[in-house]
Amino acid sequence: MSNPILIDPLKFAREGRSLSGKLPVSELDERVHEDLSGTAGEVEYHLEGFRDPLSRLSLRLKLSAQVTVSCQRCLEPMPFKVETDSVVTLFTQQEKLEDACEQDEELDAILAEPELDVSALIEDEIIMGLPLSPKHDECGSEALTRAKADKPNPFAVLATLKKSRPE
Ligand SMILES: [Zn+2]
Numbered sequence: 001m002s003n004p005i006l007i008d009p010l011k012f013a014r015e016g017r018s019l020s021g022k023l024p025v026s027e028l029d030e031r032v033h034e035d036l037s038g039t040a041g042e043v044e045y046h047l048e049g050f051r052d053p054l055s056r057l058s059l060r061l062k063l064s065a066q067v068t069v070s071c072q073r074c075l076e077p078m079p080f081k082v083e084t085d086s087v088v089t090l091f092t093q094q095e096k097l098e099d100a101c102e103q104d105e106e107l108d109a110i111l112a113e114p115e116l117d118v119s120a121l122i123e124d125e126i127i128m129g130l131p132l133s134p135k136h137d138e139c140g141s142e143a144l145t146r147a148k149a150d151k152p153n154p155f156a157v158l159a160t161l162k163k164s165r166p167e
Helices: 009-014 094-103 118-129 154-164
Strands: 018-024 042-051 057-070 077-091 109-111
Touching: 009 042, 009 057, 009 077, 018 118, 042 118, 057 118, 077 094, 077 118, 094 109
Parallel strands: 077 109
Antiparallel strands: 018 042, 042 057, 057 077
């Protein structure tokens, strides 16, 4: 288990508090490490409490983490940057939470406990922010190593176009 960062979520949101910090990746929970190829790097986080337009107490967590994942093609390490920005809406009654989720499928809601572990929230976000199948743009050429988004590489598309053009 990682060291918990405990807050009272309702109070935190009601008072509009904020909390920023850095955590070494090596201190995160084992379940995060399982998805990584190494434990180097750190996570920068910023948590803010606020009321949303419907006056519901909410938390916004922004984080940026530099981690290392394994390339699914060559199995070598590959640096990857996780950047997330998410809002979680707090509820005190299960019934209200369910109603709200039914009305808004995008809503990320939790039942507010007296104590919330911010590090667990950070760990969940990192796990969800990791690519399912990371691959180097070009395996074996470290200089060109970067995380490939799920978009086709525009240069690769250009190269195919050039090739298919009649001489
Ligand atoms: Zn690779």
